[in-house]
Amino acid sequence: MNYLKKLVMGLICLIFGLSAYAQQHPSIMLTKDNIGALRKGISTYPLLGKSYKKIKSEADKAIKEPVNVPVPKDAGGGATHEQHKKNYLNILNCGIAYQMSGDKKYAAYVEALLLKYASEYQKWPLHPKRKEGHQGGRIFWQSLNDFVWQVYTIQGYDLVYEAIAPAQRQQIEKGLFVPAVKFFTEDCAETFNKIHNHATWAVAAVGMTGYVINKPEYVEMALKGTAKDGKAGYLAQIDQLFSPDGYYTEGPYYQRYALLPFLIFAKTINNYQPALKIFQYRKQLLAKAIETSLQLTYTDGTFFPFNDAVKGKTYESAELVYGVDIAYADIKSQPELLDIVQKQGQVIISDAGLKIAADVAAGKTKPFVYKTLLITDGATGKDGGIGILRAGTNEDQQAVLIKATSQGMGHGHFDRLNLLYDDNNVEVFPDYGSARFINIESKKGGDYLPENKSWAKQTIAHNTLTVDETSNFKGNADRAQQTAAEILYFKDDQDLKVISAAENNAYPGVKMTRTTALLKVEELQKSLMIDVFRVDADKAHQYDLPFWYKGHLTDSSLQLKSFADQLKTLGTQYGYQHIWLNAEQAVPEQTGYLTLLNNKRFYTVNFAAQSPVNLKLLTLGAHDPDQNLLESKAFMLSSTGSKTQTFFTVTETHGSTNTVDETTSGSSSSVSDLKIITAGPEQISVSFKVKGKLYHYQINFKNKENFIKVN
């Protein structure tokens, strides 16, 4: 019996041994014994004071409004949806304001709202506008939102518990919480017992409710699934949803979202049953997951937007405020986390927030350290991973990301060996993210748009190879879920950072490797990005390698002649139908360059190919009747008729423009003479010049000791 199993069994015994919990309120993010210190902290520590001011102002706004509990009717972004969202936030904010001010008006407002819900909830049928492919809720269009609602509401209830008379408490618990839990664990049992982020919200909602209203059975279901056998529930989710590196397989956007219920439920468990040592579970997995979430951001705080991501989401989001606060206060007090807290500009009004605000005020902050690292995917860490290569400071950083993971479940994209490049606080080679206008009702109720499937998920939407105008696994998610990419090599030296990965299942009979490096050469200030994409097949194929880019083309070695009076689509399916072909031409001697100007800096992509290639310029927007697609553009290396192909690019980051001073420097690339010397499955040898100095760059796939040789 290994360590993990022993721990699980021990936990189960502990749970069975308890019939009821010590009842003291509040007992989740704020605990009764700490209220005095927190009240004092608000006037002592600026960060805590500022954070509370915001909560109190929201609470003051809330109590001025009449109690409004509409019959659920609208989809995401619609009026009833937004009102119920507002209500749970008001419940939590007023709960905090009550505890901090002692003013009963806040508690009275929460009580009135909850009594109204208690008198209405059981009358509501399943939501009339159920979200396609998702289990419906009662308050919201999908059950997920109902779970979230409960996670917030139960905290608010815990905060005002002692201000509500027993009779009214009974009314609320009987009319609202008990039937809600029944709905979650019976009607929604299938979701509840999944190993999936929706289920995490479900178990957190039920478990936290169990602790607060003293129903041990709820807690047991939450921890072990409705069958109470440990095959589902919270602990099984921690075991299976995260890799040993704390990576959540759906990607950073959902990792962030999934984390909140994990953490807040952990915090609740820890307060009620500290003996369970939940924060130590699976080698402090939750702390690792928070650290990994932060490492999955660029220096501007945005999450790398691969898979179904809403772009512009940053670590300032509520989930990471909770996450970082809990990680610092309850798991490991790393002073680098305080840097993130200061950028978040707020703390949760909580025991954790108090500790953090005090430590920030005491000057304990150290700069957050962004690392070059490999983050493995899969419960055992064997399903490939994400390689992130970084160079430069937190103020001006080059960051290259290679995605070589598993599919990432329903929110995964068909983007094996995708490459992203951020620099100078903006995207250079971006990921499209998801096709979605979240919360904008006129855009399909804020849900994923049809173009999410027809465009955003398709391989051609990404900076990776599409074979024969067909997506990885022919766009079949179930097949994609069966296998993962493979990490061949990872290295983090001072001047050379490398990730190499292989994908041999995405296309039958086609073997692909991508080896990407950030190489610092003495001739240049910024690191070069060296990317070698090798493909080997049993027969000839069309190979398309696009670079979706931001900025504007300012120079090229080729005379690019764009089509003047007419545009046609690049293809007919797998996303190609959404692309306008703007220009196409053969590349003489298979080598050339393009220069982009983006955010006042130049990027020259020097490229060479082993077999003949065409260069194509692309823009997005065809077959888009509802204007759902965002402006996007790419240049693409495209070859036909070869079995094997090697795409070799050296991207130089150089120079600057200043529109205020009207000055320009370093607008030409210093890189030249790209050559592919040999390229086979065991070894690739290329060369290039930097300011005339010759560099040889060799990849030895079979030799881990000497995988990359630069001289």
Next chain:
Amino acid sequence: MNYLKKLVMGLICLIFGLSAYAQQHPSIMLTKDNIGALRKGISTYPLLGKSYKKIKSEADKAIKEPVNVPVPKDAGGGATHEQHKKNYLNILNCGIAYQMSGDKKYAAYVEALLLKYASEYQKWPLHPKRKEGHQGGRIFWQSLNDFVWQVYTIQGYDLVYEAIAPAQRQQIEKGLFVPAVKFFTEDCAETFNKIHNHATWAVAAVGMTGYVINKPEYVEMALKGTAKDGKAGYLAQIDQLFSPDGYYTEGPYYQRYALLPFLIFAKTINNYQPALKIFQYRKQLLAKAIETSLQLTYTDGTFFPFNDAVKGKTYESAELVYGVDIAYADIKSQPELLDIVQKQGQVIISDAGLKIAADVAAGKTKPFVYKTLLITDGATGKDGGIGILRAGTNEDQQAVLIKATSQGMGHGHFDRLNLLYDDNNVEVFPDYGSARFINIESKKGGDYLPENKSWAKQTIAHNTLTVDETSNFKGNADRAQQTAAEILYFKDDQDLKVISAAENNAYPGVKMTRTTALLKVEELQKSLMIDVFRVDADKAHQYDLPFWYKGHLTDSSLQLKSFADQLKTLGTQYGYQHIWLNAEQAVPEQTGYLTLLNNKRFYTVNFAAQSPVNLKLLTLGAHDPDQNLLESKAFMLSSTGSKTQTFFTVTETHGSTNTVDETTSGSSSSVSDLKIITAGPEQISVSFKVKGKLYHYQINFKNKENFIKVN
């Protein structure tokens, strides 16, 4: 004899009366008597200290480099161009560093550079890459850059004058300055004697050189032209290039550029010949011009980019730093200017900078007041004008600009009655500006691109009416220069700001009026933009009114069906050849709306037309072989077959989205039921509803007392 003429005559007499000037060095931005105080100020006042630190660091960088005076060879942005630019900046920076530190190494560097120029200058022929349509320089591709070079260099020379031995001074003056002035006043006489911004640089260069090296004749030519008759030269330029409101007819981008030589020469004149009272000339015209330049920026500091403007230029540019410093220190010490200084974050190391830094440190700053105002064009203020309507604070301001001026000479666009709308610190309905990648050599040497003429100048590139797919004045600048638009009405009330203008010459037999208002109604937080474009002709025409917009379409009353597999151009000439037509459809009942999401805020354009219209969606990019055009998109109301047409739009600014918190509010418009009740040449009466409340809006063209009636 009017006041102005008397003053000019007086000035001329004064000049004649002088044969040489009091010779003391330095005597321009820094004066000898003030050096001690300035040195002290650098350590006393943070703003001055910070500004000097930057200069000194540049100077320190400069003196480490070898003297490099290459034979002129490259176009704008090229290596020799950039080196000579760098040299004049180094000369000035080292001059300042010498005066502030007393360290002779800086003076020695300037001396070495100037001696090198003195030994080379006369060998250089006209620049080999002369800029098309412009007079060539010797150091640079156009004489303009040579003038600028001299304006900077002569200041540097003045600063190190006393550190250079007389023999070397003679070498420099004889080998460089005297032949340069000869080149400017003889070879470039035509430019020198123009009433044009190039000539302002020329006269400043020559006049300042005259004062510094004690050549009264130079000063005389500078003030009165080479013929010394006052028909050309500095005073004639002040008289003719600015309107009484201090508006420079080429527009803000060139106003900014033109101002620097005006000011720095004025400052020089004032130091050497204070009796001329040059800052008082033409009712403090120069101070007015600076104030007007600032009013021609949006709250983010960028100049409104109409005419040939490089976008992204702000009042942080050197010209406005000089301008604001001189305006405050030498003309009128308005504490609001200190707000701009603080945003600029620097002062000129100068007598003016010292005064400003002291006053900032003393807390005299008041917030800059952005005004709703009419700025007239033309030397007598009769050539139409710019109407700017503003609502909101400096942090979140709505700004509408209507351009109803003269052509604005060679840099003017064919955009009579153009409309720009900025809000929330971004452009909503932008101006394309110029088609130019300034200083980027791969883009035609950084010069105006062919698309500047074929696209950026054309009427269809602007948010105004194009008749029969033909630009204003058929794109003939000379014809356009003959007449100007006419301002019909301007009003600045608390809740209603209006500009109304007419243009009757741009198309034969076609009369156009545009009446645009910002109206605050009690139902809404933000002002509504109400725009009524009326056109009347003697026969039927095609009328196209585009709104080039930023952001993304999120909603529309029409089912917009974009073309799926093929795009064609909108037309064949006058800019239409550059436009892809993405969608087209008839507008039922001639009314509808479109909603845009831009920078997390919604904009709904509710529209109605008097005669049948089609709605077209457009993107830019056709006939663009070299990828010179920037992404741009528009929706356009288009009608054919009517003599008269009225386009009535109510643009509501509403709601918000937050991608971090994933919240959306106010995404639907509160405006509805647009109706055109009557529309004739004397009166237009329209109505609309806001949250169900009916508003009548009437324009009475013949009644200035009651021009706009809202009820």
